[in-house]
Amino acid sequence: MPRKHRRIQLADDEALARLAALSRRLAAEDDLDGLLQRIVDLGAEEVDRCDGVSLMLIGRGGGISTPAFSSIAARDSDLAQFATDEGPCLEAIREHELVIIDDLQAEARWPDYRQRALMLGVRSMMGVRLFVTGDTIGALDFYSQQPHAFGRRAQLYGQVFASHAAIALKAAITEAGLEQALRNRDLIGQAKGILMERRGLTAWDAFERLSQLSQQRNRPLRELAEELVHTGAFSD
Numbered sequence: 448m449p450r451k452h453r454r455i456q457l458a459d460d461e462a463l464a465r466l467a468a469l470s471r472r473l474a475a476e477d478d479l480d481g482l483l484q485r486i487v488d489l490g491a492e493e494v495d496r497c498d499g500v501s502l503m504l505i506g507r508g509g510g511i512s513t514p515a516f517s518s519i520a521a522r523d524s525d526l527a528q529f530a531t532d533e534g535p536c537l538e539a540i541r542e543h544e545l546v547i548i549d550d551l552q553a554e555a556r557w558p559d560y561r562q563r564a565l566m567l568g569v570r571s572m573m574g575v576r577l578f579v580t581g582d583t584i585g586a587l588d589f590y591s592q593q594p595h596a597f598g599r600r601a602q603l604y605g606q607v608f609a610s611h612a613a614i615a616l617k618a619a620i621t622e623a624g625l626e627q628a629l630r631n632r633d634l635i636g637q638a639k640g641i642l643m644e645r646r647g648l649t650a651w652d653a654f655e656r657l658s659q660l661s662q663q664r665n666r667p668l669r670e671l672a673e674e675l676v677h678t679g680a681f682s683d
Contacts, residue, residue, distance in 0.1 A: 462604065466604075466611065469489055472485065472489065473485060473486065473611060473615040474615060478619075479619045479620065481654075481658075482615060483502060484515050484650065484651060486500075486587070487500040487515045487521075487587075487650065488651045489608075490517070490587060490612075491517040491518070491589075493608065494573075494589055494601055494604060494605055494608070496593055497589050497590070497591055497596070498518065498590055499516070499517050499524075499589075499590045500516070500518075500587060500589050501515070501517070501521040501587075501588045502585060503536055503537075503585045503586045503587075503588065504585040505583065505584060511529070511537070511540065511585070512633055513526070515636065517649075517651075519640060519644060520568060520590060521588065522636070524588070524590055525588060527560055528560055531557070531563070533557040533560045534560040535547075535556075535557070535572050536572070536586045537574075538574065539574030539576045539588075540574075540576060540583060540586045543576070544576045545573070545576070545602060545605075545606060546572075546574040547571075547573055547602065549571055549594060550570060550571060551564055551569055551571065552594070569590050570591060570592055570593055570596070571590075571594050571595060571596040572588065572590055573588075573597040573602060573605055574586050575587045575605050575606055575609040576609070577609055577613040579614060579617045582617075584616060584617060584620070585616075587608075589601075589605060634672040634673050634676055635654070637672070638653075638673075640653075641675060642656060642657070642675075
């Protein structure tokens with residue numbers, strides 16, 4: 448086999464092995480909250496040149512929310528799409544399985560969202576629909592501060608990763624109950640954002656801190672998150 452082709456084969460084998468390992472890590476999560484956070488953190492970790500990932504989910508009544516995110520910028524970019532009712536990730540849910548923005552500065556679509564996203568430092572994006580057997584459950588949203596961040600290889604990798612995430616999510620949502628899970632997760636997401644901004648934590652570290660405190664105090668995670676959101680008070 449020519450050396451160049453051998454390098455390509457080795458790279459492809461490595462990518463497949465990484466995806467297999469990711470699938471096992473997703474399957475190892477034993478609750479929906481942990482799975483949602485694990486999905487966005489693994490997406491940000493595994494897709495090259497990615498600075499943040501958010502996860503949009505569709506509620507039973509058709510409403511869309513962002514229950515998990517790996518960075519504040521990713522969360523705020525989703526909020527900008529909700530506020531303007533336009534954007535690449537909403538389009539991924541509504542119209543296309545994959546939506547790519549190579550350079551937001553040169554993008555003519557979604558002008559209201561574009562203006563807000565540029566202020567957040569977003570330059571390129573990839574929105575990938577989450578679906579199982581034709582049933583759309585949401586989208587994974589990959590953000591980068593660099594233009595042209597997501598080439599063909601990143602797009603393929605993102606789509607395969609999203610397929611694994613959708614399968615794991617569908618099972619977890621069915622078991623947990625979608626509406627209650629989303630209500631709880633919205634509170635947890637807000638609490639996590641407060642800790643990230645106040646203490647400079649990563650998204651996963653903020654979630655872990657809430658989880659640890661829940662165990663230490665023997666109180667439900669949702670209850671602690673609600674207290675933090677409504678009072679602003681948080682003590683270790």
